[in-house]
Amino acid sequence: DGGITQSPKYLFRKEGQNVTLSCEQNLNHDAMYWYRQDPGQGLRLIYYSQIVNDFQKGDIAEGYSVSREKKESFPLTVTSAQKNPTAFYLCASSTGRDYSPLHFGNGTRLTVT
Amino acid sequence: QQQVKQSPQSLIVQKGGISIINCAYENTAFDYFPWYQQFPGKGPALLIAIRPDVSEKKEGRFTISFNKSAKQFSLHIMDSQPGDSATYFCAASPNAGGTSYGKLTFGQGTILTVHP
Numbered sequence: 001d002g003g004i005t006q007s008p009k010y011l012f013r014k015e016g017q018n019v020t021l022s023c024e025q026n027l028n029h030d031a032m033y034w035y036r037q038d039p040g041q042g043l044r045l046i047y048y049s050q051i052v053n054d055f056q057k058g059d060i061a062e063g064y065s066v067s068r069e070k071k072e073s074f075p076l077t078v079t080s081a082q083k084n085p086t087a088f089y090l091c092a093s094s095t096g097r098d099y100s101p102l103h104f105g106n107g108t109r110l111t112v113t
Numbered sequence: 114q115q116q117v118k119q120s121p122q123s124l125i126v127q128k129g130g131i132s133i134i135n136c137a138y139e140n141t142a143f144d145y146f147p148w149y150q151q152f153p154g155k156g157p158a159l160l161i162a163i164r165p166d167v168s169e170k171k172e173g174r175f176t177i178s179f180n181k182s183a184k185q186f187s188l189h190i191m192d193s194q195p196g197d198s199a200t201y202f203c204a205a206s207p208n209a210g211g212t213s214y215g216k217l218t219f220g221q222g223t224i225l226t227v228h229p
Contacts, residue, residue, distance in 0.1 A: 004156075006156075031215055033215050033216075040122070040221065040222070041221055041222070042117070042119070042202055042204075042218075042219030042220050042221050042222055043157070043202070043204075043217070043219045044219070045216055045217070048215060048216060058216065090156050090157070092156075092215065094214070094215045096215075098210065098214060099145055099162070099164065099214055100214055100215070101147060101159040101162065102147075102157075102159065102215050102217065103159075104149075104156030104157050104158065105156050106154070106155050106156045107154075107155070107156050
């Protein structure tokens, strides 16, 4: 089955530690995205990538970093500079063509204490 | 100007009833308006989407109505079922080609509960 795999489902970290969230897709999609979801709020775009070795900041990129070394993979690092890192993180992909829909993974819930 | 405002925050409907969720936007550059359905602990999944060149799109029990002049669009779920109970998000993206259609601005979400 083609899809997006995010791991782990739940992640716990201490404040001050960097943490990397995994996102892998086997849909052969060119574009990949990271969104953050907070309770009672819509999703907000963190970073996106159109092709390998290229990525752009979204609306809330501060305190986050990404890499795109392979077409299938788009890991997100939540750094200690992110002031409110506890959230539900969603990875998505699309073909990158006009009007192409986003396909989301099932998310990673990060809790930082 | 980038916001998409969604209402209501929560909605309770009886089985067989009509669920209506509304969204409004300000950015006239928005060119693509999808609706996503999300179940607890899962990622959102595309439900239905519309472009501004049509005023209505129907897929099964789900219909999007679009009013370009008012900058509003809504989701209607006919014959609502308990299995429709989920969180629904409207979204919008600008017409800037290709990857921009994934740069969605989301509404705040509506929690729909359909009672049997």
